[in-house]
Amino acid sequence: MKRIVLEPLFLHAELVSALLGRNRVRRSSPASLRETVEGALSDSAPTAYELAEMLGEALPQLNIHELQRIFHEGSLRVGTLVAIEQEFTFARDRSLEGPGSSPMRFTAPMSTDADVHVHGIFNAERLAAASTAGNLVGEREVFVLGTIVRHSGRSIEIRPSFIGIRSYVKDDLDALFGVSEPLRVYPSEIDQFSGVDFATPCTPSELQALHHTSEDEVKRSIAALIGEPFVAKDWGGEKSDLYTSRTSIRGNHVASAWLFKGPGANGPMTVRTLGKRGDQIDRLYSEPADLLVLQHYREIATAVVNMMSVYAHQMSRPRKFMILDGEDTAKILRAIAV
Incomplete structure (x- = not known):
């Protein structure tokens, strides 16, 4: 605690x-x-x-x-x-x-x-x-x-x-x-991503390939890398796109909830792209998870990172959060040859 x-x-x-x-x-x-x-x-x-x-x-x-x-x-x-x-x-x-x-x-x-x-x-x-x-x-x-x-x-x-x-x-x-x-976790700290080369930048073709990869394929690829066999189908009332207890950070297992934003969301992710008043972040943080993850195919605006941090610092229940932008997503897919 x-x-x-x-x-x-x-x-x-x-x-x-x-x-x-x-x-x-x-x-x-x-x-x-x-x-x-x-x-x-x-x-x-x-x-x-x-x-x-x-x-x-x-x-x-x-x-x-x-x-x-x-x-x-x-x-x-x-x-x-x-x-x-x-x-x-x-x-x-x-x-x-x-x-x-x-x-x-x-x-x-x-x-x-x-x-x-x-x-x-x-x-x-x-x-x-x-x-x-x-x-x-x-x-x-x-x-x-x-x-x-x-x-x-x-x-x-x-x-x-x-x-x-x-x-x-x-x-x-x-x-x-x-x-x-620190409450922010970086992708390289996730044990299941230990085989991912986060240091080498993605090529333009690797980033372009990401934009032609469906949200569902990205979700299932990351779930497989984590070792989560149960991936629920998307539905309107969901709070997150993926929930798993198999994530670990430097050897410590944590439950994590993931929100994926697919290639249909054009341009950088802003608070406005996350629903009215950014309520998708609010729903994500209502999950019983210790790590909350926000993923996007492109750049994630600083305001969104700050909003994730605001929720993470809720004093009655501080939690960890992670940002997975397009560059890091492409590096993960490159490692598993999607």
Whole structure:
């Protein structure tokens, strides 16, 4: 079971303390967590690092969704607590400075929708440490937890409770040494693909041959390579095109669900090619799988990769994901001489 470790850069102690209050932690939370939270909030004020540790433990029970996901679901609401992890640009707003107030703005296009502007403002006086100021200058990839205070058209403003680094770790030792477990898996890490030469680029003729190979043939070829003998027929209500428990990543068996997009989908894969509001990704992640795979015959846009990552980082159940574009698909077919 992966756990979340948070390194605070900015933390609003009152907002985080309210979030950790006994009414916000589900009854299913471990007793030790509830006792730790209640004890810390009733005694002397905990430090930013202590609050961040408790927040990391509580996040899987708090049912907080990633902002990009609820945007595509059409469920943005003022007052909703959301999370977003991506690159932002940070800058001091000296026009608003005053006694005890050092406003700092953060802004960025949303990673899945470049025409959507995500922004907010916070008081740099609440940085976790004096040395943190240098870490929040210019562009920086961070994890932001905050409340939607307004949204209109293509603009979303967030009041942050926490800004920092989110890591998924396997155990206390990894947490101690800062070893984060990446959620993205690359095709070369799949044991069943060990015989595939991913280093040598495909020739134009090999890529052209892929475009004349049916989606069903690609699916069955990959299933055979994995060792999955049961391939269900396509039907309208399917959540994935292939489900198997025979995949392994560096010797560890995992259940995987695969979504294949055939040659009929022209051009690069975008979020719009994955159904209304990208709901095919939503259905894929409803499968009881530990690895979710998205395959396409051509290029897969960065926004789609980011959307897969957003779903993979769902804090109540983080999972691994893999992207298989046309180049890598052709390399696999080349290895098995399809």
